[in-house]
Amino acid sequence: MRMASAVSALGVVIAAWVAAWAIPAHAGGNAGDAGRALPARVIDVHLHGYEADAVNEAGPYYGIDAATRDAPTPANGAAHRQATLAAMERNHIVLGIVSASDGSDDLIVARQWAGKPGPRILTGVTERPMAHGVAPERLAALFDDGTYFLLGEVGLQYRGATLDEERFEPYLAMAEKKGIPVAVHTGLGPPEMARTVAPEFRIEAGNPIPLEKVLIRHPDLKIWAMHSGFPWDAEMFAIMQQFTKIYVDISPLPWMMSQEIVDRRLKWLLDWGMGKRIMFGTDQMYWPQAIDAAVSAIENSTVLTREQKDDIFYNNAVRFFGADRLNLPD
Numbered sequence: 218m219r220m221a222s223a224v225s226a227l228g229v230v231i232a233a234w235v236a237a238w239a240i241p242a243h244a245g246g247n248a249g250d251a252g253r254a255l256p257a258r259v260i261d262v263h264l265h266g267y268e269a270d271a272v273n274e275a276g277p278y279y280g281i282d283a284a285t286r287d288a289p290t291p292a293n294g295a296a297h298r299q300a301t302l303a304a305m306e307r308n309h310i311v312l313g314i315v316s317a318s319d320g321s322d323d324l325i326v327a328r329q330w331a332g333k334p335g336p337r338i339l340t341g342v343t344e345r346p347m348a349h350g351v352a353p354e355r356l357a358a359l360f361d362d363g364t365y366f367l368l369g370e371v372g373l374q375y376r377g378a379t380l381d382e383e384r385f386e387p388y389l390a391m392a393e394k395k396g397i398p399v400a401v402h403t404g405l406g407p408p409e410m411a412r413t414v415a416p417e418f419r420i421e422a423g424n425p426i427p428l429e430k431v432l433i434r435h436p437d438l439k440i441w442a443m444h445s446g447f448p449w450d451a452e453m454f455a456i457m458q459q460f461t462k463i464y465v466d467i468s469p470l471p472w473m474m475s476q477e478i479v480d481r482r483l484k485w486l487l488d489w490g491m492g493k494r495i496m497f498g499t500d501q502m503y504w505p506q507a508i509d510a511a512v513s514a515i516e517n518s519t520v521l522t523r524e525q526k527d528d529i530f531y532n533n534a535v536r537f538f539g540a541d542r543l544n545l546p547d
């Protein structure tokens with residue numbers, strides 16, 4: 218994380234939720250190997266980008282895969298983008314959904330990533346305009362002209378806020394009316410957030426339960442819980458059980474934790490009957506090589522059938538977003 222510069226920017230880190238110190242011994246993985254098993258096609262619903270000239274001051278890699286851990290970290294936002302696109306291509310990721318992170322400007326990142334050669338990219342706008350009270354009509358115009366595809370990553374936990382607050386209602390009403398997907402960060406963040414870069418960060422604000430009010434008020438809102446709410450498992454299940462249209466993404470577990478933990482998490486979701494509502498997401502942050510490890514962890518999972526893997530990698534996202542809206546390559 219760019220701890221120092223993040224303070225000087227907006228002081229908000231939109232990132233993953235797992236404590237870097239909580240990493241167990243590595244349990245496998247062959248990312249980067251020639252000839253490793255790969256799915257036919259993948260949609261990655263959770264990628265991050267940075268402004269092209271933003272200097273990368275990432276700390277140590279959060280992941281545990283030896284082959285990817287020691288890979289060089291891109292020097293700046295432009296190199297990060299190139300490395301991410303290359304990782305997408307070698308992992309058969311035909312479509313990626315990208316939002317800004319760590320103080321990079323939403324609009325600049327969206328314009329630098331979209332409409333270029335390579336894998337198809339759709340871009341999101343973070344919670345920043347909502348948190349700053351930007352007029353909803355102004356934001357709406359950027360959806361109407363195709364600049365943004367989704368409202369997300371909505372990282373309100375880093376601001377100690379939750380999506381059910383009244384001040385966010387106009388944005389959610391807009392998203393519901395226009396069919397804009399909303400991706401809300403749930404769960405946790407990197408260690409020591411409140412005492413370092415995000416003083417307003419609160420554990421409680423990662424609880425998925427406030428989504429209940431949102432989903433009652435906006436029955437047609439297309440929403441997914443990023444990071445599948447971990448460690449609020451009972452609460453995440455309750456929301457998914459009651460609101461059958463909400464999906465989750467599995468990031469950043471597949472590259473950050475051991476295969477055993479990834480499999481346990483997947484099995485938990487599958488045992489509760491949620492296999493059709495899990496989407497593949499990487500949350501690669503500063504480490505494009507995480508994409509290799511994440512794809513391999515799902516592909517190599519021993520608890521998933523081929524059909525379940527393909528659902529997570531691709532089919533569930535197509536169903537959630539709608540094939541017509543994704544305009545997928547043939």
Ligand SMILES: [Zn+2]
Binds near residue numbers: 233370
């Ligand atoms: Zn997140």
